[in-house]
Amino acid sequence: MNYFESIFAILPILILTGTALIILLVEAFIDKHFKNLISLILSVAGLIFSMYYLICGMKTNATEYFGGSYIVDNMGMAFSLIISIVAILVIFVSFHYITKKYKNIGEYYSLILFASAGMISLSLSNDMMTFFISLEVMSIAVYVLAGLHRENLRSNESAVKYLILGAFASAFLLLGIAFIYGATGEMHFGKISKILLNHSSEYTVTLGSTGLLFILIGFLFKIGAVPFQQWVPDVYEGAPMSVTAFMATGVKTAAFAILIRGLITIFQVIETQTLVNILSIITVLTMIVGNFMALIQDNIKRLLAYSGIAHTGYILLGIIASKVTSPNNMDISPILFYLLAYALMNIGAFSVLIGGGSDGKDLETFDDIRGLGYKNRLLGLCMVVFFFSLAGIPSTAGFMGKFFIFKSAIQSQSLLLYGLSIIGILTAIVSVYYYLKIVVYLYLKEEKRVYERQSVKWNYLLINIISLVITLLIGIFPHIGYYILKI
Amino acid sequence: MPDFIKNIDQVIYLIPLVPLIGFAINGLLGKKLPRGAIYFVGCVSIFISFVISLMALWKVVESGSAIVFQSGSWISSGNLNVALGFKIDQLSAVMINIVSGIGFLIHFYSIGYMKEDEGIYKFFAYLNLFCFAMLVLVMGDNLLLLFLGWEGVGLCSYLLIGFWYKKEDYADAGKKAFIVNRVGDFGFLIGIFLIFGYLGTISFEGIQGALKDGIPVVPEILNPIVGKDSGLLITIITLCLFVGATGKSAQIPLYTWLPDAMAGPTPVSALIHAATMVTAGVYMIGRLHFLFSLSEITMLVILVIGGVTALYSGTIGITQTDIKKVLAYSTVSQLGYMFMAMAVGAFSVGIFHLMTHAFFKALLFLSSGSVILACHHEQEMTKMGKLCKRLPITHGAMLVGMLALSGVFPYMSGFMSKDLILEKVKHFHSPIMASAGEIFWVIGILAAMFTAFYSFRLMGMTFWGKSNMSDDDYHHVHEPSWTMTGVLVVLALLSIFGGLIGLASLSESNLHTFLGKVFTGQNTVESPHIGLPTILGIIVSAIAGLMYGKNWSFPETFSRSGIGKLLHKLSYNKYYADEIYHFIFVQPIMKGSKLLWRWIDSFMIEGIVNGVARLAQIAGYFGQNFQTGSVNTYAFTFLIGVILLLIYFVVI
Amino acid sequence: MTFFTLNNCIILGLILFSIGAYGVITRRNLLVVLMSLEIMFNAVNLIFLSFNYFLYYQEGRELGQYFVLLVIAVAAAEAAVGLAILVTIYRNRRNVDSDLLKEMKG
Incomplete structure (x- = not known):
């Protein structure tokens, strides 16, 4: 493989890293009034630039670079695109938000970019080393982001919990990698699965599949599946709101990217039935715990964290469905669609929660959002659509996402998946209750209170309208969503 | 046939689209528009779609074939390919005229009824949105469009019930309606998935085509569920769909939301909770009649649920004192009749009752609305009485509606459809339960007697009997504006004469032969005749009218006596x-x-x-x-x- | 040196890993928790090295060694970030006890 061609293939990652470094440098030299705006422009430019190269580098055939460390294929590209979109949206949402809370603005933007570079690298990685490094680049950047609000005790707590549990999970992941290395002596995904599939030595297979199980656990931790979900609500609740939005969408997308990458390469070694059984138990637990725990929350951030866990369950359902349908050639388009829809509606909802706050305070509890629909009509409308979409009500992206997931589950001709779908639909009905509760609060008036109009900064409006339009658009014409992701 | 009728095919998408545009205008700009403009946009948009609906009906009547409008592929993924298509056959033609016609009248009525409310633009926007969704529901040529409309009307219902957001129980009622409907939707969705898994298509034409040459074999996908028993599969599918119908059409066990939904404004109750949305379940069964008639078990289940609901809600209706609650339970009961008609295979009779019910129940709700408005938003009948002097037009309209509802006045709309249903039920022979027909005929007659009773109890308590208002209040009661009474008069005329299009002895080309082109294989429908049900109805309504009109003490003493107290308490508290x-x-x-x-x-x-x-x-x-x-x-x-x-x- | 075998090294690594995991679960002082995490990482390093040394080194395959270097770097970065967060927590509440960091739960 030509060296320059390899460099070109990972250019998006290099651009993001470079932009992040430039922002850090530039920050030192410019007037503090322009810091925010210039950082915003630089980072968005970097992201768009990298998206351009992502689309340029798109190949119809999967191609490996750097001796197999990176793989460029449709799936990785689609995940990278979702991640870039998420990063751009989050950067816009952060624009006014961070000036209220932090002094070192450049750090914030560059950390987001570092994390995005890690995520994209993660979704393109094809060997244990690249994968581990990318995961850590992403995670460490996000640990710092979660604790950026230094004076806030909850932000501290969130960061330290995330860090300790994340590192704990990483240790298990590493143990898994070590086992696999012991069994095969290789790091490359393809070579590992080839050796494990061909070698009939019991020692190799046992060591290898135990290692794979540990790696699977590491992935399940990152996507927040039960029983590895306990960090999610605490970390999401404590982190600054814009970072929560980033974690809930970006980190999750990247983690799903690598999970699926694993499923189509190394996890093929594990017998499909065993893998599907394990995932099914976890999926059921995830859907149930996520939805039922969300029912009793009164903090919306925390509620969204639990709802995120529930959505993880639905995506896992889609993954199982495509794994069962064709174990070696998974059709992941429903999952990609769901992730895109989920990212849009979640960032939209967070943007309303940030933008609707006054006096530097975000909207967090049900009391905070009471009557928001009267204070700002547009925000109210957006929030209604986003929550309808999260609840999966027709003509929104969330409905189409669930529709495709359940459809693929039903087409898979397996009794297990019928059962899972029924549990999924039942828990989705439960979820309508808490989403609707929020919508009702938006339009609940306190007696004799006159609501003053409240204006909203341009960046929140922009993100709201973009998310709203795309949510409805791909909810009504889903093939547009497929077109965006080129799947 | 004039040219513009011939070419109506090309514009039928306007029927749902125009209300949607009305919704967009009122919803987006309504805040800035003067009230007059809001009324204009709201009413004219639905009127336009009514006119186009009429022309479409004309064309369908003349040509005898369906109007089809197809766009390109809408969702295509895997082997699922759904086209965005509308189809107006005889059944849809009747439905769109009911929806847009009654819809227009109620929009017009709302101008007077809602004139003191703020945020009127939102109200009209939602009404238009509702009409859009309902029209999509009845025009869609596949189950997915039907389901979208189905969800859409549910959403609008929720929005409109909760229109008066200020009070929390209104918002609660809206939520309840929404959640109960989701339970039904769950069944409905599973039904759709199963149909897709079984026949590989979700368009109505496709389903009918697949079933035309005998029942297909169960595909391998579904073998784990039903084995190779395709009859069982069809039963499961139809039962799942029927669960959806019970949710939307408020049948046992999912009926509880409808009486609570009466918390919304009265025109909403008339349009959504009486004339159109709640009949969606009946329409769906009619639309898929070729599927339902394949399963005898399902048909029997529908008959039982319909019959029991008709009787059960009738017994609740006789003790309610909230004027709208009485009408709500009456609606539940009448929907039970429609399901009975569908269950015995008399599909056109069911649709006929759907239509006459739309006329007289809309009339009743709107009349009650004008009573409520006249009494300053008082809904308790115990606080009314003797209003016939003060509200002569409303009284007349209400009386017409009640005569039609109770089916005691020969050849009025309600009489004809109800009598036909009872006749058809009586002659029904279920292969599973031989005497089902007779049993449910008796139940139907009992339910009809309860209907007659609560109808005239309502008349007695509200219009006849002695006044329970203070003199001052009583003299302030006056008729509403002409826009409202005008609508009442139109609906009263429809309630009186509307039944004639279903009268077989009047003309060869009546509603039943017209719908018979859709419901192929249905038995011929004869004319109704005056028999036992009618006579019993007349006796009961006379007793009720006298008892409450002349303030006999009997009901009072009965509800205090031992067993009477228990029964009254049970019924009053809705069991x-x-x-x-x-x-x-x-x-x-x-x-x-x-x-x-x-x-x-x-x-x-x-x-x-x-x-x-x-x-x-x-x-x-x-x-x-x-x-x-x-x-x-x-x-x-x-x-x-x-x-x-x-x-x-x-x-x- | 019969004691120096692959199995014994792996078992030592696993024991170290368990000690680390035990520390993470039981110690309240977050500083100690971070140290326990370091033990876990280094236990994995040990396992890597022993696999590399006993199984593949003779064949000239040395990926395991490189991976260990990588893990050391990552662990250092994680420790740096972790310590920085602990310092801010200490500034705010003069304490780094995990029992006191239970504001968010439920």
Whole structure:
């Protein structure tokens, strides 16, 4: 493989890293009034630039670079695109938000970019080393982001919990990698699965599949599946709101990217039935715990964290469905669609929660959002659509996402998946209750209170309208969503 | 046939689109528009679609074939390919005229009724949106479009019930309607998925085509569920669909939302909760009649549910004192009749009753609306009385409606459809239960007697009897504006004469032969005749009218006597259905989630960790400083998860 | 040196890993928790090295060694970030006890 061609293939990652470094440098030299705006422009430019190269580098055939460390294929590209979109949206949402809370603005933007570079690298990685490094680049950047609000005790707590549990999970992941290395002596995904599939030595297979199980656990931790979900609500609740939005969408997308990458390469070694059984138990637990725990929350951030866990369950359902349908050639388009829809509606909802706050305070509890629909009509409308979409009500992206997931589950001709779908639909009905509760609060008036109009900064409006339009658009014409992701 | 009728095919998409545009205008710009403009946009948009609907009906009548409008592929993924298509056949043609026609009248009526409310633009916007969704529902040529409309009307219903957001129980009622409907939708969705899995298509034409040459074999996908028994599969599918219908059409056990939905403005009750949305379940069965008639079990289930609902809600209706609640239970009861008609295979009769019911129930709701408005938003009938002097037009309209509803006045609309239903039920022979026809004929007659009773009880309490208002209030009661009374008069005329299009002895080309082109294989429908049900109805209504009109003390004493007290209490409290539902469904979910939380929080974290800690202390092995702190416990559960997975992995 | 075998090294690594995991679960002082995490990482390093040394080194395959270097770097970065967060927590509440960091739960 030509060296320059390899460099070109990972250019998006290099651009993001470079932009992040430039922002850090530039920050030192410019007037503090322009810091925010210039950082915003630089980072968005970097992201768009990298998206351009992502689309340029798109190949119809999967191609490996750097001796197999990176793989460029449709799936990785689609995940990278979702991640870039998420990063751009989050950067816009952060624009006014961070000036209220932090002094070192450049750090914030560059950390987001570092994390995005890690995520994209993660979704393109094809060997244990690249994968581990990318995961850590992403995670460490996000640990710092979660604790950026230094004076806030909850932000501290969130960061330290995330860090300790994340590192704990990483240790298990590493143990898994070590086992696999012991069994095969290789790091490359393809070579590992080839050796494990061909070698009939019991020692190799046992060591290898135990290692794979540990790696699977590491992935399940990152996507927040039960029983590895306990960090999610605490970390999401404590982190600054814009970072929560980033974690809930970006980190999750990247983690799903690598999970699926694993499923189509190394996890093929594990017998499909065993893998599907394990995932099914976890999926059921995830859907149930996520939805039922969300029912009793009164903090919306925390509620969204639990709802995120529930959505993880639905995506896992889609993954199982495509794994069962064709174990070696998974059709992941429903999952990609769901992730895109989920990212849009979640960032939209967070943007309303940030933008609707006054006096530097975000909207967090049900009391905070009471009557928001009267204070700002547009925000109210957006929030209604986003929550309808999260609840999966027709003509929104969330409905189409669930529709495709359940459809693929039903087409898979397996009794297990019928059962899972029924549990999924039942828990989705439960979820309508808490989403609707929020919508009702938006339009609940306190007696004799006159609501003053409240204006909203341009960046929140922009993100709201973009998310709203795309949510409805791909909810009504889903093939547009497929077109965006080129799947 | 004039040219513009011939070419109507090309513009039928305007029928749903124009109300949608009306919704967009009122919804987006309504805040800035003057009231007049809002009224204009709201009413004219639905009027335009009514006119186009009429022309479409004309064309369908003349040509005898369906109008089809197809766009390109809408969703295509895998082997699912759904085209965005509308189809107006005879059934849809009738439905769109009911929806847009009654819809227009109610829009017009709302101008007067809602004139004191703020945010009127929102109200009209939602009404238009509702009409859009309902029209999509009845025009769609596949199950997905039907389902979209189905969800859309549910959403609008929710928005409109909760229109008066200021009061929390209104918002609650809206929520209840929405959630109960989701339960029904769950069944409906499963039904759709099963149909797709079975026949590989969800367009009505496709389904009918697949079933035309005998029942197809069960595909391999569904073998784990039903084996090779295609009859069983069809039964399951139709039962699932029927669960959806019970949700939307308020049948037992999912009827509780409808009486609560009366919290919304009265025109909404008339349009959504009487004339159109709640009949969607009946329409759906009619639309898929070729599927339903394949399963005798399902048909019997529908008959039983319909019959029991008709009687059950009738018995509740006779003790309610809220004027709108009476009408709500009456609606539930009449929907039960429609389902009975569908169940015995008399599809066109069911649709006929749907139509006449739309006329007279809209009339009744709107009349009650004008009573409520005249009494300053008082809905308790015990606080009314003797209003016939003050509200002559409303009284006349209401009387017409009640005569039609109770079916006691020969050849009025309600009489004809109800009598036909009873006749058809009587001659129904279910292969499973031979005497089902006779039994449900009796139940139907009983229900009709209850109907007659509460109808004239309502008349007696509200219009006849002695006035229970203060003199001052009584003299302030006056008729509403002409826009409202005008609508009442139009609907009254429809209620009187509307039944004639279903009269077989009047003309060869009546509604039943017209619909017969869709419902092929249906038996011929004769003319109704005056028989036992009518006579019993007349007697009961006379008694009720006299009892409450002349203020006999009998009802009072009866409801105080031993058994009477019990019955009255049961009926008045709706057989405690809400409480029972709350106890069975709502509480367990709330309690379950609390329990789960407590379980995870105290058992998993505190319990296990403390337990392990205690064990460790006893063993003296782990050392003393084994304490629970949250990060540590999270790590611990993580480890537990790892260990469980490892165990599973090793054991299996 | 019969004691120096692959199995014994792996078992030593696993024991170290368990000690680390035990520390994470039981110690309240977050500083100690971070140290326990370091033990876990280094236990994995040990396992890597022993696999590399006993199984593949003779064949000239040395990926395991490189991976260990990588893990050391990552662990250092994680420790740096972790310590920085602990310092801010200490500034705010003069304490780094995990029992006191339970504001968010439920």
